[in-house]
Amino acid sequence: SQQRTKGLKPNAAAPPVCRRLVWGRNPTPSPLTAQPGSAACLLYVLTRMQQVVVAGAGILGCSTGLHLARRGAKVCIVDPGGSNATKASWAWLNASKKQPQSYKDLNMAGMAEWAASFPHLVQPKGSVLLDDASPSTDENYPCEALTAEALAEAEPALSAPELQGRALHRYAQEAWVDPQRACASMLEEARSLGAQLLLSDHLDELIVETDGARATAGDDGGGGNISPRVLGARTACGLTLEADCVVLTCGVGAPALAAAAGVGLPLAHKPARIATTTALPPGTLGCMLCSPDVFVVQRPDGSFLLGSPAESTDEGVTPAFGRSLLAAAEKLLPALRDVQLVSVQVAYRPYPVDGHPLVGFAADGLYVCVTHSGMTLGPHLGRLVAGEVASQGRHLAPELSVFRPDRAFGADSAYGWHAVTAAPVRTT
Numbered sequence: 401s402q403q404r405t406k407g408l409k410p411n412a413a414a415p416p417v418c419r420r421l422v423w424g425r426n427p428t429p430s431p432l433t434a435q436p437g438s439a440a441c442l443l444y445v446l447t448r449m450q451q452v453v454v455a456g457a458g459i460l461g462c463s464t465g466l467h468l469a470r471r472g473a474k475v476c477i478v479d480p481g482g483s484n485a486t487k488a489s490w491a492w493l494n495a496s497k498k499q500p501q502s503y504k505d506l507n508m509a510g511m512a513e514w515a516a517s518f519p520h521l522v523q524p525k526g527s528v529l530l531d532d533a534s535p536s537t538d539e540n541y542p543c544e545a546l547t548a549e550a551l552a553e554a555e556p557a558l559s560a561p562e563l564q565g566r567a568l569h570r571y572a573q574e575a576w577v578d579p580q581r582a583c584a585s586m587l588e589e590a591r592s593l594g595a596q597l598l599l600s601d602h603l604d605e606l607i608v609e610t611d612g613a614r615a616t617a618g619d620d621g622g623g624g625n626i627s628p629r630v631l632g633a634r635t636a637c638g639l640t641l642e643a644d645c646v647v648l649t650c651g652v653g654a655p656a657l658a659a660a661a662g663v664g665l666p667l668a669h670k671p672a673r674i675a676t677t678t679a680l681p682p683g684t685l686g687c688m689l690c691s692p693d694v695f696v697v698q699r700p701d702g703s704f705l706l707g708s709p710a711e712s713t714d715e716g717v718t719p720a721f722g723r724s725l726l727a728a729a730e731k732l733l734p735a736l737r738d739v740q741l742v743s744v745q746v747a748y749r750p751y752p753v754d755g756h757p758l759v760g761f762a763a764d765g766l767y768v769c770v771t772h773s774g775m776t777l778g779p780h781l782g783r784l785v786a787g788e789v790a791s792q793g794r795h796l797a798p799e800l801s802v803f804r805p806d807r808a809f810g811a812d813s814a815y816g817w818h819a820v821t822a823a824p825v826r827t828t
Contacts (some may be wrong), residue, residue, distance in 0.1 A: 407810045410708070412670070413604055416649055417492045425663055425692075437447045449472055449473060449474050450472075450473045450474065450644050450645070450758060450789075450790060450792075451473070451474045451476075451642060451643045451644050451645075452468050452473050452474070452475050452476070452478070452643055452644065452645050452646075452647060452789060453475075453476050453478065453603070453632065453633055453641045453643040453645075453646045453647070454468070454475060454477045454478070454647045454649060455478055455479075455602075455603045455633070455646065455647065455648050455649060455650040455651070455653070455654075455657065456477075456478075456648070456650030456651065457477050457478075457479030457583060457587065457597075457599060457649075458479075458485055458486035458580060458583065458649065458650040458651065458774060459486050459489075459579060459586075459774050459775055460649040460769055460770075460771070460774050460777075460778055460781060460782065461477055461479065461647075461649035461650070461779035462477070462582075462586035462590070462778075462782075463586055463778045463779050463781065463782025464589050464634075464647055464649055464781070464782040464786055464789075465586070465587075465590045465595055465782075466587075466589055466590040466593075466595075466771060466782065467782045467785070467787075468578055468595075468786045468789065468790060469589075469590045469593035469594060469595045470593060470786075471786055471787075471790045473596075473786075473789075473790060474594065475590065475595040475596065476589065476595070476596040476597075476598060476641055476643075477587070477595060477596070477597050477598070477599075478598045478599075478601055478602060478603055478633075478641070479598070479599050479601075479602065479650075480599075480600065480601060480602040480633060480636075481599060481600055482611040483674065484751045485582075485651050485652075485725065485747045485748060485750065485774070486579045486583060486747075486774065487579060487580060487745075487747060488672040488673075488674050488696055488746065488747035488749075489579050489672065489747075489774070489775050490674070490691075490697070490705065490707045490775075491577045491578065491579045491582075491775045492527065492557075492574065492576060492688060492697070492775070492776075493509070493510070493511050493514055493522070493574060493575045493576065493577060493578055493775065493776045494511070494527065494571065494574045494774070494776060495507035495508045495510075495511060495538065495541060495606070496527075496529070496571060496574070497534070497536075501677040502799070502802050503755075503756055503757075503805065504541070505537075505799070506757070506777065506780070506799060506803075507773060507777060508540070508541065508783070509780045509799070510773075510776045510777040510778065510779065511573065511574075511575070511776060512780075513779040513780040514575065514577065514776075514779055514784065515575075516577065518577075518585070518779060519778055520697075521578070521581060521582045521585060521612030521632070522575045522576075522577055523575055523576040523578075523700065524575045525574070525575060525576050525686060525687050525688050525697070525810070526570060526571060526572040526573070526574055526575075526687050526688070526811045527570070527571045527574040527687060527688040527689070527690060528546070528551060528555075528568060528569070528570050528571075528688070528689055528690070529568070529569050529571070529689050529690050529691075530563075530566050530567070530568060530690065530691040530732075531566050531567055531691070532567050532568070532569045532690055533567055535567075535569045536569075541571075541572075541573070542571075543569040543570060543571050544569065544570045544571050544572065544692070545567075545568070546568040546569065546570055547568070548560060548564045548565075548568065551563055551568055551570075554686070554687075555685060555686060555687060557684050557685060557733055557734075557735050558685075558689075558732055558733060559731065559732055559733070562731055562732050564637050567736050570687070574688065576688055576697055577775060578699065578700070579775060580756060582775075582778075598635065600637075601635045601636055601637045601639070602635060602636050602650075602653075602703070603633045603634070603635055603636075603646075603650070604633075604634050604635055604636045605633065605634050605657070605660060606630050606632075606633050606646060606657055606658075606660040606661060606669070606766070607630065607631045607632045607633060607634065607640070607642075608628045608630055608631070608660050608661050609628065609629040609630075609631055610618050610627075610628045610629070610662075617738055618626035622655075627660050627763075627764060628661040628763050628764065628765055628766075629763070629764040629765055630645075630646050630661050630764065630765035630766040631643070631644065631765060633646050633657075641663070643765070644765065645765050645766070645767055645789050645792075646765065646766055646767070646768045647768075647769060647785065647789060648767070648768045648770065649733065649769045650770075651653060651669075651748070651749070651750040651770060651774075652667065652669045652748045652749075652750050654667065654750070654768060654770050655667050655766070658669075658762060658763075658766065658768060659805075661762065661763040662763070663762040663763055663766065663768075663805070665752075665758060665762075665768065665786070665805065666752060666753040666754075666758075666809050667750055667752055667753070667758070667770060668750075668751045668752070668753055669748040669749060669750060669751055670748075670749045670751045670772070671744065671746050671747070671749070672707070672719065672747045672748075672749045673707070673708050673717055673744070673745070673746045674706060674707045674708075674728055674741070674744075674745060675704055675705075675721075675722040675725045675726065675741055675742075675743065675744045675745075676703055676704065676705055676706070676707045676741075676742045676743045677704040677706070677726065677736070677739040677740060677741055677742055678700070678703060678739045678740045678742060679701055679702030679703045679739070680702050680704070680735055680736075680738065681740060682698070682700065682702045683698075683699070684698055684702070684733075684735055684745060685697075685704075685733060686698075688731060689733075690709060691709070692709060692710075692727040693709070693710075694696040694706055694707070694708065694709070694725055694728040694729045694732070695707035695708070695709055696729050696732065696733060703742070704729070704736065704739065706722075706725040706726060706729050707725075708721075708725060715742045717745055717746040718744070719744060720740070721742035721744060722728055722741045722743075723741065725744075726739075726741060736739075749772060749774075750770045750772065750774075751772050752770065752771065752772070752809075753809055754809045754810055756771075756802075757769070757770070757771035757772075757774060757777065757800075757803040758770045758771065758783070758803065758804075758805045759771070759781065759784075759785065759803045759804065759805070760788070760800065760803070760804040760805050760806045761788075761793055762806075765777070766790055767785065767788070768805050768825065769781060769785050784797040784799070785798060788800075811822065
């Protein structure tokens, strides 16, 4: 059956299984037919708005798509139904323990961007770390040492005996965001600015031109000295999306797509395992709480999100695992004995092998934005990425220079508060 999307229409001359999405009614040549450097190509560039396909509608894709739409680009955001990684995020906005300073600064800029641009989405809860043996000494990122008595007074629902003898530090500047609400808000604004949303589809392959010949992910996409040019992408539902640039914000799905352009992305993944519960009265717990055993935050509706700080490649999300998280949380917050588990889920968070973002042009017409700490970085990276893509690389953000995909990759050094265990990225 023919799928129609507002503002995009299938090319009637194309077979149903390979429909082309024509952006608007501009009669100028297509980038799939105009030769680079030709008069037709120049006419095409000068007479219409930039066309960008964003792969992934997690927080990075939503933010990038929104900022591109604000810049006047014609944006199409493609996702099979929302990002599992974003849905399973703790959504803890922080720069705590992040290394080196350039990465910490990027995260601090992300926190500031949330507060400045999306204050209606931010819950300024602050966080309390238990057994925090290496508190921040950065005057630009302060923390407050707490006694067990002071914390019990500020958070009376906590178990005072469980707090005794522990190193307790409050980071008042840290905050929480509802990831699904944040993505929905950004997508709605992007839609109002003309962005096209394909939220029940996903990119199946890139359209790549190498040495004058077009190729897709199923072909030999080139290599050696051939410089590939990405012209767009095809979706699993058979749509062909022509684009000046394809932006990969699809997390662990990015390496398989990038490979079509001869680009290798050194990416691993970390399972994110979370549980959610029924509600207690809002305000039962005011701060975010992180111990070596469990992360706890109460959401605005009174329900709780519980996360496992333990780094592991174990992907189990059995009810028994959910009960173990809840039992750990109950020790700190006895009121949780009155709640029930609602869900236990896992998602595969992208994790570059050195822990730092992969951000930048990876090939002509292909831009990559994949990182851990996506919630903290989302709005800031989205704005910077949109600026680089909209300028076609003429204006590059200096703060991203150390995070380019073609850098030399060393050992993981991004997170100083625990050893990180990551698994090779999933290919199925």
